[in-house]
Amino acid sequence: MCGIVGYIGYEQAAPFLIDGLEKLQYRGYDSAGVCVNDGEKLVVKKENGKLTVLKNMTDNGNNIAGTVGIGHTRWATHGKPSNENAHPHLSRSCSFAVVHNGIIENYMELKQELSAKGITFRSMTDTEVVVQLMENCYNGDMIDTVIRVMKMLKGSYALGIMFKDNPDEIIAVRKGSPLIIGIGEKENYLASDVPAILEKTRKIYRLDNDEIAVIRRDGVTVYDTNKNVRNKPVEIIEWNIDAAKKDGYEHFMMKEMMEQPKAVHDTIAERIKDGRVILDEIHLTPEQIRKFEKIHVIACGSAYHVGVVAKYVLENVLRKPVEADIASEFKYRDPIIDEKTLTIVISQSGETADTKEAMKEAQKRGSYAVAIVNVVGSAIASEADDVIYTLAGPEIAVATTKAYSAQLAVIYLLAIYFGDILGKISETDYQSYVSELQALPEKIQSILQTKEEIKNIASKLFACKDTFFIGRNIDYALSLEGSLKLKEISYIHSEAYAAGELKHGTISLIENRTLVIALATYGRLFEKIVSNIKEVQTRGAYVLGIGCEDHPELKEIAQSAILIPKTCDMMLPSLAVVPMQLFAYYVALFKGCEIDTPRNLAKSVTVE
């Protein structure tokens, strides 16, 4: 959500700012803007709509002069998407400029106070109070002023601040929302995420909460809120530059789907040694693990869907109660959770505000939190008790694919690891789980190779209006993800239902040619799902079945069917999700949708 970039050096700033914003588009936005100090004044160019509008208006940044600047892509929260509400925002006399990611929760109160002092506001945003406060509080010392302003703000924020009279510094502040500083040669950068600066430098400082950075051409100084200088370690980004590029694919989503075998392989490879699952990241003793009476898995969106799979998998293997919780609901329902509960939080970005807050609530109640996170050093990773990184690499498309697959792989690792410690897995099962897990990348690859077949099916079905995904047991858990993938990128209304539940109301919506995607991979309940298929077909539904190769009769039962290789029950979602992702992708492609950046969505949702 919202992207921030900044540049200070001896080159022109605006072309870099525009390029950096382009690389952050995946975070989701509806307007974009830049501010450059031209030596006399702060020049702001900002426009509602896609970045191309700003690019054309500024000739890719070439018609704005100045060697220090900040830029922003805004995802509207307070105030509709518009030119006035786009960032950067200027203070009353145009001496300060601010870009902001996050939410200032007490902005109404602050706005009233400032308005009472005669300050008029140009926008409806919460951000504008920050820039007006900067000017109002400025006492000649920038750091003092920033600290004073921070003390007045409630909420979460990452800020980039410029002062007209000091063209030799950019100030960056972090509280809650991510911010990194790229270290170059006689030039330095600011960004909310690595892809924006990866072509310039691999050396970064990652700001922690309540840190203030003064970024100059020749160096960076980081302070805490007592004005003490912080000694920050330099982090070297190991990503391959191609990881943040499309690499010949039309969309990041396709590239990332194709990377799933590698994502799963990389996530498990180092954690299986000599046939045993080794999770050095877990610092719990076997004794502590045995003492947990239940497990809560907390996450949002697709990561929550991994949590629902985890409920089936972990309950089945560990024989302990497992709850899958939607993070935004968890925190505010006074959850029954204590030191006898293990909390597992799942997040690709590691910055999702709902998930982070829910984790903190669980920890506050005494629960031990293990986080499954993709982005190294992110807030959730830093604040969890233990973190297991998914090694999926950067995920750019808003709709998650490879991170989902890597998260599932970690759930299987945990099931095997905990199951062994709890004595719930026989040696034969242990070995078979490990070898099935190691075989997943190749099986995923074989499904990806059938993408033309899935494209062909999508070409016949993309005009559908309403879709129902149905499944039983682990197939139900997976149907949630299939449905979300389709609706978020193709804008087709879609619902996921436990197949047995459909007849308790929702079946009334099935009519001639309604598309029903029936997941029939869970062999133990194959006959039951076949009955559910018949029920909807009798009412006119067109059924696309997804099943395993050992049930080829699905091809006769459903109007269309996709067969996937067999694996052990708990790992079926890792295979069955792939045709559903591909189906959603091709449907969206045929409909001409913006696949990588669907409307209204943001990659990293940093507000509650």
Ligand code: F6R
């Ligand atoms: C859907 C999707 C979202 C995210 C959700 C949580 O394709 O990507 O539903 O799964 O916003 O995000 P993270 O995993 O970053 O916490």
